[in-house]
Amino acid sequence: MGPSVLCPALVGRENESAVLHAHLDAAGHGHGGVVLLVGEAGAGKTRLARATVDAARADGLRLLAGRAVPGPSPTPYRPLTEAFLAAFRSAPPPTARELHGFGRQVARLVPPWSGAPAGAEDSPVVMGEAVVRLLRPDGPCVILLEDLHWADAETVAVLDHLADALADEAVLVLGTTRPGGAVDEILERLPGRDRSSVLAVGPLDEAGVDRMLAACLATPGPPPEVRAFLRRHAEGVPLLVEELLAGLVAAGELRFADAGWVSAGELTPRVPASLRESVARRLADLDPVARRVVAAAAMLGRRFDWELVPGIAEVDGRAVVEGLRAAVGRQLVAVDGDGFAFRHALTREAVLDDLLPPERRALAQRAWPTVERAHPGLPGTACELASELAEAAGAPVEAAARLVTSARRALDDGAVASAEVTARRARRLARGGAAVTVDVDELAVDVLVAAGKPREALALGPDLAARLPGDPDRRAALLLTLARAALAAGEVDEAARLVDEARQEEHAPLLARLDAVAAHVALEQGRQDDAAALAHRAVAAAVDAAQPAVECEALEVLGRVQREFRSGRAARWLARAADVAERAGLATWHLRAQQELALITWKADDLRATRALAARYGALTTVAVMDLSLADLALGDFDRENALEAARSCAEASRRYGLATGPVAHLWLANAHALVGDDVAMEAAVADALAPDPSDPRILGDLYGRVLVTRAFAVDDLDALRGLLDTMMTHVRRADPGRSVFPGRALWALVHTAEDDDLGVDARAEFAEVADQVGLDVFRCAHLAAEAVARGRAGAPAEAAALMERARPAGRTFDGGLGLLQWVQLLVARAAIRDGWGDPVTWLRESEAFFAAVGLERTARRCRLLMGEAGAPVPRRGRGASAVPEPLRALGVTSRETDVLGLVALGLSTPEIGARLHLSPRTVERHLGNLFARTGVHDRGALGEVARRHGVQGG
Missing domain, CATH: 1.25.40 (Serine Threonine Protein Phosphatase 5, Tetratricopeptide repeat)
Structure with a gap:
């Protein structure tokens, strides 16, 4: 086969290597990130990346590797799936707690782990987090992702997320890409995070070309005419250096003799000016059968299944083996494990470009059915390959049909961006095929709605609906999808019209869905009674038809209706929706209902439970x-x-x-x-x-x-x-x-009521309306407090005191509102002292105890000062060692009195208490008298009960 003339060493990339090694070192110490090598085809990105991962291996870092492949409709997350599948194929599914809720994502990264419960949220951000969490236990690692200019939109979005998410992780993502590709958008953003995260890989200078030539030929003195040849024609591109050398060797113009490398004749006139010409020359040197074998292999991709080649090339297996042997000898194809691959993606592209259109079509017409027979159901990337071959075979409508399948799969997997790209391509190819065009447009509507582009979906709707008159169920389903799109676009009247049009079909399986969507429309139109009636009917029909998703949708409407009516029954409907969704395994609806429920009840336990559920679902x-x-x-x-x-x-x-x-x-x-x-x-x-x-x-x-x-x-x-x-x-x-x-509006109304000459009449009226709309008890109490201040200023002390008793926070358990009411009580007490009404001292004692307990010492001090202004004894902190429970502090009990109280609960006598606290018996008796007066009890036994009730313990 002859020497390979591949360069065994990295040449001319010292600066880039230094930067990459710094990133490797940082990743090894827990500070990773994303670094992209950017350069034109053949610039040496791959060899620089491979040298870097070799260094990573030597340093003990784990390696994962994947690549993007060319195609009009790339498979979502393909580079990541390839990398993780190779690394985790034989590993059992992970059980780490931090991966709970990421079952869907890790199963996409490693398909053998399928069967994990679906998550409620699926997006590139969540996929990126799954990548981080899956790798975290394995220590420092490098993910090599090549040819990202061909990457799908979801992979690019994951990279964008990882650029930030890996800052404190021991993971370095190293990518290669050409400019003008899919990752251009993040190429602009990455340097803003780290200037060294984008490395341009340009052509070598002449000295670099000379060094690379010497390394390729393993000699310090290559023929000078070859050096001049490469300087003139390789343009500093490392791939062209190798390919041009390979062309010379394959043509016999450069050969290795006993004395070293020698060239035959003048090279300049016949030297190819580009890789394509170099590949064409090597193809021309093959016999016709071998050329057919290479061309057939190129139809199957850069890495190809050689066992499919005989049927495509119309030769037997022996001829395929001999043809591949010749292609390896001409350095077009390389052995790749147990299979074969073209030496470079550009080599495969050059082989395809060398084919005449009739040749390419004929090969595609044989390759297409071969691939479909070899891969029943067209799983994974086989579906995209079959579509590509069908298009090349002159069957665009058939290609579009396969793209519909591919896009549906992407949509089901949550890869909306890829589904949209594929759907748009399918629409272009489907022209002329009436049946397929309907399927494609129907797909496009679903994809556009999922992609958050409801107006584009609505633009397709009228024409598509007109083409479905013979299929009432399908047409009604389309109209409902369009109605949801109209709601999302804020076009409520159009949504109502679409629902009415869909209802004309009147087919039983869709009745529940119709009523559920109609209920949403009615709610948006402010027709709560109609919304409730439609939702009740939808719930009943959904139960009869065993349609839990529709039942959940209708129950959500009922919850929203009751919330607008400020009824406590909203929680009941949402709790039922959560239960239905959980039993049916509808993760999204389950979480959606639980979230609404928690936000309605506004209790810490409910919020924490919903948070835990969300974490489980990812x-x-x-x-x-x-x-x-x-x-x-x-x-x-x-x-x-x-x-x-x-x-x-x-x-x-x-x-x-x-x-x-x-x-x-x-x-x-x-x-x-x-x-x-x-x-x-x-x-x-x-x-x-x-x-x-x-x-x-x-x-x-x-x-x-x-x-x-x-x-x-x-x-x-x-x-x-x-x-x-x-x-x-x-x-x-x-x-x-x-x-x-x-919530500051409550204080605003109160301050104006206490200070304005007109008793804050406008502020109180505005806040009264707010309190009624918001429907929170804390707002209602604050409104009553403002009214109390107004009555007190107006000379109606009895009415003012009665209103304040209804507004006071004492004994209430407001979730998230108790602090506001204590502020309100402080301001009301200040106004009541000034205006001479109510029992401000009692209120201030309660508030002082609360503020002291939460650490607002200056606010507590303000309460004590106001008590002094009111002529009441000012509570002292005391010099005791005990923390005073808030209810006792509100009664004026000091820390030293709490010390005494705890010892009383132990049954100690007055002398024993004095000895324990280093107090005289008379001082102990004084503290006991204060305790009897403040707590309202009259004997030591009752004091002991008070201590136990408030958790006071003697020491």
Whole structure:
């Protein structure tokens, strides 16, 4: 076969190698990322990448490798699947806890692991997270992904995610790509994250070409005419150096003799000017049978199944073997394990380009049925290959039919971008085939709706519906899909028209779906009664027809209807939807119902349970939303530690996955810092919250009405409240009312009621309307408190006191609202002392105990000062060692009195208590007298019960 003349060493890439080795070292220490080698075909990207992974292996890093392949409709995630399948084929499915909920994604990466439960969320971001979590236990590794200019859109999106997600992981993704390919968009973004993440691989200079020639021929002194030849014609492209040398060797113009390499004759006039010409020359040197074998193999791809070649080339097996032997000798084909592959993707392309159109069509006409017989059902990439061959065979309609199958598979797998590319190609090929065109357009509607392009779907609808008059069920199903598209596009009237048109078909299997979609339409039109009636009918029909997805859809409408009616029954419908979905294995509907349910009940336990469910399903967006809600809830109760934990988790997930929850997560972080008056941390978090949109009224409203108001209370700057709250309202009135409840509005109404000459009549009226719309108990209580202040200022103390008793937080268990009501109670008490009504001292004692317990020391001090203004004894902290339970603190019990109380519960006598606490008996008796007075009990036994009830223990 002769020498290979392949270059055994990497030449002229010292700078690039140094950068890549630095990335390898960083990955080995837990700081990975994505690095792309960019260069024209044949520039040496692959050999540079291979040298890098060889170094990685030597350093003990694990290697995974995959590549993209050319084709008009690339298979979603193909490079990643190839890499992970090779690495994990013989491994058992993973059981790591952090992979719970990622069964669908890991099964796509490693198909033998199929059978894992589907997740509720499927996207390139989730796939990227599966990649990270699957590799994390195995230590440092490198993923080599080649030819990414041919990659599918989903793989490119995963790469974009990994560029950020791997920053603190021991994984380096090394990719090769030509410019102008699928990854161009992230090529622009990557340098902004790390300038060394995109490395241009350009041509070698003349000295580099000389060094490469010497390495290829394994001699320091190659023939000078060959060196001049390569300098002139290889253009510094390493692949061309090798290919041109291979052409010379194959033609006998360069040969190895006893004395070394010698050339025969003048090379310049006959030297090919490009790789295509070089390949054509080598093909011409083959006999006709061998040429047919090589051409037939090229129809099957760069790596091909040689056993299929005889039928395509119309020769026997022996002729195929001899033809491949000759192709290997001419350095067109290389042995690849137990099979064969063209030496380079460009070599295969050159072979195909060398064929005349009739030759290519004839080969495709034989290859197409051969592939379909060899792969029944056309699994995996065989479907795309069959489509490509059908098109080349002059059967575009048949090609389109196979693309429909391919796109449906991609859509079912959640690879919407690839499905859209494939569907658009199918539409182009299907022209002229009436039946297939209907299938293709129907597919296109489904894909466009899934891709979030409802208006494009609606544009296809009328013509397609007109072509389906003979199939009522199919036509009605299409109309319902279009109705959902119209709802998504905000065209409610068009959705209603489409539902009415679909209803004219009146076919039983679709009645439940019809009513469910019609219920959504009615709800959007504000017809709650009609929506409820339609949804009830849809539920009944769905139950009879065993259509759980439709049942869930209708139950969701019932939940939304009851929520708009501010009825507690909304939770009942949503709980039923969650139960139906769970029993039917409908992950998306199950999580959707649980999320709505948790947001309605607004209880920490429900939010945490939904978060756990979302994590199990791999629904990362929902996990972030639940964290955001848990932070909000904790802030409402001034629970700083839990608020920080949840907000940080949401902020990190938002950054990592590019979620829209990021600004609010940073705002809640700012609020948590404001609780302890940490201005530096608060201001940094506020800057992060405002970074995406400094004029966002949603963020600005809660910044002034919540974060800065929290700071004002924390540092006891109550005089700043009015200005902050008025600024808040300017933003609140610009904001979407559905994006936040803006709890600061309660304080705004109260401040204006307490301070304005007209008793804040307009502010109270505006807030009354808000309280009614929002339907939260905490808002209703705040509204009653504002009315109490107004009555007190108007000279009706009895009415004011009665209203305040209804508004007080004492004994209430508001989830996420108790802190706000304590602020309200503090402000009401201040107004009541000034206006002379109610029992402000009792209220202040309760609030002082609450603020002291949550660490708002200055606010607690303000309560004590106000008690002094009211002429009441000011509670002292005492000098005891015991923490005072909040209910006892509200009664004025000090820390030293709590020490005494705990020892009373142990049954100790007065002298024994004095000896234990180093107090005189008289001082102990004084503390006991205070305890009897504050708790309202009259003997030591009853005091012991008080201690046990509040968890006070003697030491």
